[in-house]
Amino acid sequence: MKYEIVYISTSGCTKKVAQALAEAVSPQPCRLINFEMETPSDDADVYLVGFCVRHGACPYALLEWMETLEDKKVMLFATGGLAAVDGYQKRIEAVAASFLSDSCEYLGMHLCQGEISPEGYTHFRSCLSDSGDEGALQNIRQLYAYSQGHPNTQELQDACNFMKNALKQH
Numbered sequence: 001m002k003y004e005i006v007y008i009s010t011s012g013c014t015k016k017v018a019q020a021l022a023e024a025v026s027p028q029p030c031r032l033i034n035f036e037m038e039t040p041s042d043d044a045d046v047y048l049v050g051f052c053v054r055h056g057a058c059p060y061a062l063l064e065w066m067e068t069l070e071d072k073k074v075m076l077f078a079t080g081g082l083a084a085v086d087g088y089q090k091r092i093e094a095v096a097a098s099f100l101s102d103s104c105e106y107l108g109m110h111l112c113q114g115e116i117s118p119e120g121y122t123h124f125r126s127c128l129s130d131s132g133d134e135g136a137l138q139n140i141r142q143l144y145a146y147s148q149g150h151p152n153t154q155e156l157q158d159a160c161n162f163m164k165n166a167l168k169q170h
């Protein structure tokens with residue numbers, strides 16, 4: 001079984017998960033592809049596709065590439081600042097997985113808490129600034145503080161366990 005991990009990571013959180021998955025797959029053959037710098041191959045059997053959530057979604061360029069996959073096993077993984085929000089993964093997964101062709105076998109998605117960067121914090125604040133909702137701003141401040149240091153060792157392990165179980169079941 002040949003593996004390929006294809007990811008987008010702007011500030012490094014998703015890259016950490018991608019690297020942990022690559023180690024977990026070892027010693028099986030596995031390529032690690034930073035989608036913004038390299039072109040994925042089309043000859044792997046299993047694609048682990050990772051992204052940082054941006055504006056509530058998977059970056060569109062990655063979705064467009066996912067759409068071209070045929071007859072592959074595909075698992076999604078992601079990191080997001082809002083990962084702890086109830087039902088958040090389902091919403092992102094529903095859109096991302098819909099880009100996969102019916103010929104692919106979908107193994108599921110794992111979302112980890114990511115660290116919110118200062119840029120991300122500014123983004124969330126600007127989304128709320130017009131609302132004047134002090135409670136929501138306070139929640140974002142708390143989430144920003146909570147998110148620092150994520151994904152942590154346990155979360156990386158959880159992502160690897162999710163992948164191993166998903167592969168066992170398919």
Ligand SMILES: Cc1cc2nc3c(=O)[nH]c(=O)nc-3n(C[C@H](O)[C@H](O)[C@H](O)COP(=O)(O)O)c2cc1C
Pocket residue numbers: 008009010011012013014015051052053054055056057079080081082083113114115116117119120121123
């Ligand atoms: C401009 C911008 C928009 C973002 N939008 C979202 C979002 O909609 N939902 C979310 O959960 N996180 C969002 N984030 C936070 C990132 O997804 C999170 O920090 C992620 O772990 C970063 O991954 P990376 O380090 O691999 O780039 C946003 C961050 C930035 C900078």
